[in-house]
C-alpha cells in the first residue's frame with residue numbers, strides 16, 4: 001500500500017498521498033478534518049456526481065450550490081458573491097478533467113480564511129500552471145472507480161502537502177486509530193484493499209501514456225468540432241491542461257432532440273453516448289425534500305433547495321452530450337465517432 005501511495009504522490013507532485021476505499025470516502029475524510037464546526041456552509045457546484053455534495057452533508061454542513069460559467073465549472077464570481085460569515089470552505093470540482101479557475105478560488109478562500117478541497121475524481125493528470133490539480137488546495141481527492149483514469153473497480157486517494165492533514169487522514173480512514181487499538185478520533189473503515197493497491201501500482205506505471213492517449217482523443221474532437229455552428233466545445237485556458245475524462249459538447253440548438261441525436265449516432269457507431277448528469281444536484285429528491293429525508297442530520301436547518309436556480313448549470317445539463325475519450329478506442333474510431341456526430345448534429 002505504501003508503495004502505491006508514494007508513487008501516486010510522486011506522479012501528482014505532492015509530499016503525501018493517502019489511499020482510501022473510494023473517492024467519496026476521500027471527500028468525507030478530508031471534509032471531516034477541515035470542517036471543524038457544525039451548521040456551517042460549504043460552497044460547491046450543482047453540476048457533479050451527487051457524492052460531491054453528499055460529502056458535505058456527511059460532516060454536518062450545508063451544501064451551498066452556486067452557478068457554473070461557460071467552462072462548466074464553478075464560477076468564481078458566484079463563489080465570492082455567496083461567501084458569508086457562515087461559510088467555512090469551498091469544494092470545487094474539476095469536471096471532466098478541466099481545471100476550474102484555481103488561482104481565483106485560492107484567493108477567495110485565503111481572503112475569507114476558508115479551506116479549499118479539490119474534487120479531482122475526473123481529473124487525474126490535469127494540470128494548471130504546470131502543477132497537477134489536487135495540489136493547490138488543502139486537499140485533493142481522486143477516484144479509481146471503473147470509469148476513471150485509473151480503474152480499480154473501487155478506490156480513491158487523498159493528496160495533501162500538509163503533514164497534519166495527512167496524519168489525520170490516515171487515522172480517520174481507519175477508525176481514528178493512532179496506533180493499534182488506540183482511537184483518537186471518530187473514524188471509519190475506509191481503507192483501500194491491498195489487492196486493489198497492487199493493481200493500482202501496475203496501472204500507475206502507464207498513467208502518462210493513458211493521459212496522453214486521452215489528450216490525443218480530445219485533440220481530435222477539438223479540431224474536428226471547432227467550427228460547428230451551434231455546438232459548444234470545451235474552452236481550455238492557456239495555463240490549463242485537460243485530461244479528458246470525457247469530451248463534453250453543448251448543443252445550442254434543438255436541445256429537445258438530444259436523445260434522438262444520441263440514438264442516431266449510437267446506431268451508426270455502436271458506441272454508447274451519454275447525456276451526463278441528468279439534473280443539478282439540488283433537484284435530486286434528497287435535496288428537494290431534505291428535511292424529511294435527512295431526519296438524522298446534524299444540521300439545524302437547510303436552505304430551501306426547491307427555490308434554488310443555477311441557470312447556467314441547468315441549461316448546460318439539459319444540452320450536454322459526452323463523447324468518449326477512452327484510450328482503448330482507437331484514434332481512427334474516435335475520428336469516425338466525431339465525423340458521424342458532426343454530420344448528425346448538422347443534419348438535425
Ligand SMILES: Cc1ncc(COP(=O)(O)O)c(C=O)c1O
Pocket residue numbers: 022023024025048049051052093119121122142143144145154155156
Ligand atoms: C466528480 C466526482 N466526484 C466524486 C466521485 C466519487 O468517487 P467514487 O465513485 O470513487 O466514490 C465521482 C465518481 O464517481 C465523481 O465523478
